[in-house]
Amino acid sequence: MSISIPLNTTLQYSSSSSSSLLPSFSLSSPITSSAVYVAGIRQRCLRMATSCVSNAQKSVLNGATDAVSIAGREQIRLGLPSKGRMAADSLDLLKDCQLFVKQVNPRQYVAQIPQLPNTEVWFQRPKDIVRKLLSGDLDLGIVGxxxxxxxxxxxxxLIIVHEALNFGDVISPLRYIPNYGIFENIKSLKELAQMPQWTKERPLRVATGFTYLGPKFMKDNGIKHVTFSTADGALEAAPAMGIADAILDLVSSGTTLKENNLKEIEGGVVLESQAALVASRRALTERKGALETVHEILERLEAHLKANGQFTVVANMRGTDAEEVAERVKSQPSLSGLQGPTISPVYCKRDGxxxxxxxxxxxxxxxxALYESVQQLRAVGGSGVLVSPLTYIFDEETPRWSQLLSKLGM
Ligand SMILES: Nc1ncnc2c1ncn2[C@@H]1O[C@H](COP(=O)(O)OP(=O)(O)OP(=O)(O)O)[C@@H](O)[C@H]1O
Ligand SMILES: O=P(O)(O)OC[C@H]1O[C@H](OP(=O)(O)OP(=O)(O)O)[C@H](O)[C@@H]1O
Ligand SMILES: [Mg+2]
Known part of the structure; x- marks a missing residue:
């Protein structure tokens, strides 16, 4: 473990607050003596740095959520996951939207998108993306x-600009050991809560990485006698290790759950999660160019995601005129298209x-609905059916854009 400083000697703090550089510890987190030592030094460095920068830059020592004004940096900052399950998928999604993130080397945490010259990409852990959106050090981000x-x-x-980027699908249910002992016949959260075993002295023990959402969920569900423990991963081991009675964690395919003899319980889903585009309200309303940038990103995302689920189908159909063909096509439930079918005459040359x-x-x-649609087309006389993937569908305006403006009070 060692301390590093930038290669150029001028300290540059372009962000609105330096708070997110500080480690934040929850009360229950174990802090090793070396961690405390480093934190102390970092705080001193920051104090020196903040005294050199504008008054608008506040040092927020306990959490990154204090309101601070937008600093005068020029570039808009987009946070992308630096590692983990969502890192590659975020880059692929942007690529599919013709936004190519140019990262010189995977260990470099800043990158450019040539198509958005006023925007910088910063690779960060997902939780730090959210923290930095709140502290004003990032303006936009893709996270679960x-x-x-x-x-x-x-x-x-925090404003959710697009809540369904179609990857990172997870749900987070509460689970417990199913096949033996006191939990054998428990099927729902209600039944779990009503078990006579839980008392003030011997509460239900839940292991979770969600140290905010977990207690909130249990409180909202009226479960009183409950305590929480946390770990950074592999939580599914906690019940078998005797550390917890239940766990609250992410489940996707359900494999980890099954392999560790755990089962989901009814009413135990805290939230359903997938990747989302998130923005800082302050950035969108105060930072020059941020709203225009988010509009462009949103348009590209929507156009790609909408097209992703569709095929273009072209077919020939014998008919007397376009209206008559349209009537036939529209008589079939799966052939109405986005607005309706496009029908154009095919000019054939016969005997000159x-x-x-x-x-x-x-x-x-x-x-x-592809196969069903092809069958319906054939049923009304369609032949020579060509199917090709759709790349983009640009609507007049994306519905999420007007939703965003109304969230911003514009
Ligand atoms: N099994 C999963 N399937 C799909 N998406 C997941 C799954 N597990 C996690 N995710 C999503 O990816 C995000 C990052 O999870 P990941 O497993 O990469 O890191 P982590 O274990 O939460 O944290 P750490 O940074 O400490 O490794 C999660 O917050 C969630 O949104
Ligand atoms: O339902 P599944 O498809 O099996 O996925 C669920 C598991 O995936 C995640 O763990 P991850 O692999 O990220 O390891 P971690 O526990 O170290 O975070 C999550 O925390 C679950 O443990
Ligand atoms: Mg994980």
Missing amino acids: LDIVGEFGQGNED KVSIEYYAIVICVPKK
């Missing part, structure tokens, strides 16, 4: 909704004469 809930703690400065006997129809169909 579980992390937004846990570390955002309902702070109104040009005539219209066929019409080409173009529709978008949901991927899931």
Whole structure:
């Protein structure tokens, strides 16, 4: 463990608060003596640094949520997960939106997106992305909704711009050992709560990494005799180790759960989570260019995500005129397309004469309904059906944009 400083000797603090550089410890976190020592030195360095920077930069020592004004940095900052399950998926999603993150080396934590010249990417741990959005050190971020809930703690400065980026799907249920002992017949949170075993002296012990959401959930559900312990991972081991009666953790495929003899209980889902685009309200309202940037990112995301679930289907259909073909196509439930079918005449040359006997129809169909749609097309005389993937669907305006403006009171 050692201390490092920037290579150039001028200390540059362009952020609105230096708070997020500080380690934050919850009361229950064990702090080793070496950690305390480093924290002390960091705090002193920061005190020196903050005395050199503008008064607007407040040093917030216990948490990063105090309101601070927007500092005068030029670049908009987007936080992406630096590692873990969401890191590669975030980059892939942006790439699919034609936003190419140029990271020179995987160990470098800052990167550029040439398509958004006023924006910097900063790679951070998901929980730090949320903390830094609150402290004003980041303006936008991609993180799981579980992390937004846990570390955002309902702070109104955090705005969910897009809540369903289609990756990182997880739910977080409360689980317990199923096949033996006192839990054998317990199926719901209610039954778990009503077990006579839990008393003030011997409360229900829950192991969880969600030290904010966990206690809140139990309190909201009226469960009184409960205590919490925490760990950084592999929580599923806690019941078998005798450390906990139940755990509150993420579940995705359910494999870890099964492999550790745990079962989900009804009413135990705290939240359903997937990747989201999150922004700082202050940044969007006060930082020059931030709203325009989020609009562009949102448009690209929506266009890609909307298209992702659809195919373009082209088919030829014999008919007397476009209206008659349209009637036939519209008689089928899965062939209405986004707005309705596009129908255009096919000009055929026969015996030296040009005539219209066929019409080409173009529709978008949901991927899931593809085969059904092809069958319906055939049923009304469609032939030569061509199917291709759709890359983008740009609507007139994305519904999430107007929702965002109304959240911002604009
Ligand atoms: N099994 C999973 N399936 C899908 N997404 C998950 C799963 N586990 C975690 N995630 C999502 O990825 C985020 C980061 O989880 P990850 O496992 O990469 O790190 P972590 O274990 O929570 O933390 P650490 O940074 O200490 O390793 C989670 O907050 C959640 O949003
Ligand atoms: O339902 P599953 O698909 O099995 O996934 C669930 C597991 O995935 C995550 O753990 P991770 O692998 O990130 O390890 P960790 O416990 O060290 O965070 C999560 O904390 C669960 O333990
Ligand atoms: Mg994990």
